[in-house]
Amino acid sequence: MNLLIEAVQWLLDPANWGEPNALGMRILEHLAFSGAVVLVAAAIGIPVGTLIGHTGRGRGAIIAITSGARALPTLGLLTIFGLWLGIGLEAPFLALLVLALPPVLAGAYAGVESVDRATVGAARAIGLTERQILTGVELPLAAPVIVGGLRSAALQVISTATLAAYISDTGLGRPLFLGLKTQQYEMMLGASILVALLALIVELCFQLVQSAAARRAEPQNGRQHRAHSGARERIEA
């Protein structure tokens, strides 16, 4: 318990926030790096997942990728990429991208696939082109599930970006590993608490975005909304 109090004291100590290399900078680094990974994952995963959901081709691949990825140990990827690519940001970026892609892909796929076929058929019948169906009907209706995929990707990336400091000194993992090496446990614990808080805040923000997307996708229809949250739970599991 004493250690916990020391950790909070370390967190509140203005000296740890003042210098250029201080905590505020680490938090920004952590968020910027994680954000970049999630953006790239979204730029690849959403179009591919959407296309698979729209055409129905490649379903098996998605299921295999998402269940296989869960078994892949991130620390293993991180260290092997570290050996191959050297010290720097490339290796953690790649390892985190491998981590972030499956949930984004699964979210985009599950979201588009869960759109009622009758709705899509109706859109086709009134003369919408395939592109209009995709952007005007399927994507807005799939938005809550897509955001759900982004949410679990972001959460995993923020957690694991801490681990990235093991091979390249960035983000909030840095004080954590420094504390471990120099046996300054209050620093290690303080940094841990900070990462946990950051992850919780990002999680809550995504929850808000997700429910906003759900309200936009299904303004009155409660039953459809339940179907969406069902799909969301499936990809989160």
Added chain:
Amino acid sequence: MNWLSQNLHIVGQLLADHLFLSIPPILLSLLISVPLGRLAAGSPRLRTPLLTGTGLLYAIPSLPLFIIIPALFGFSLRSPATMITALTLYGCALLVRGAADAFSSVPQDVRLAAAATGHSRWGLFWTVELPLAGPVLLSSLRVVTVSTVSLVTVGAVIGISSLGTLFTDGFQRNIDASIVTGIVLTVVVAFALDALCVLAARWAMPWQRAVSRA
């Protein structure tokens, strides 16, 4: 391959450590989550706090949790108890929701019919609800099994020995083979334990052969 044959006994020891760290949390989280999930499914008032609470738990990154838990409970940083507690918490974070969904999927009229034929509440739970919730419960248990096996490796960075030690060692000594062996073995252990879950479920629910794949 050469590296592996020279270090077979170390790899074997790490594999044993890995199993010792991954199996207890899987069983413990199942044991804790089934009653909690049943509670959440039975009462809407408990459902939201239980599911939100365990959901937020899952948001806490693993490495920090491995450090916060010893500080909270007074374990030493590198003890297996830290690892088992943390992984049990993660397991519960996923399984409580899964169990709640599983028990909610038991049709109400089946429950009423069983009560009408004279099942006690206890008997109803064991002979009607649990078997019917089984398949959905199994699918969450499989997710927990695979992710637990993979999470155990993270402990290596704070010095808890497991297959993850092959990653940290291989990285520090620049041996690709060590890391690759670690990755392959972790995936193999994950899928082997997953297969065990499926087999155990087949034995426990002989009437459900087809559903367990879902």
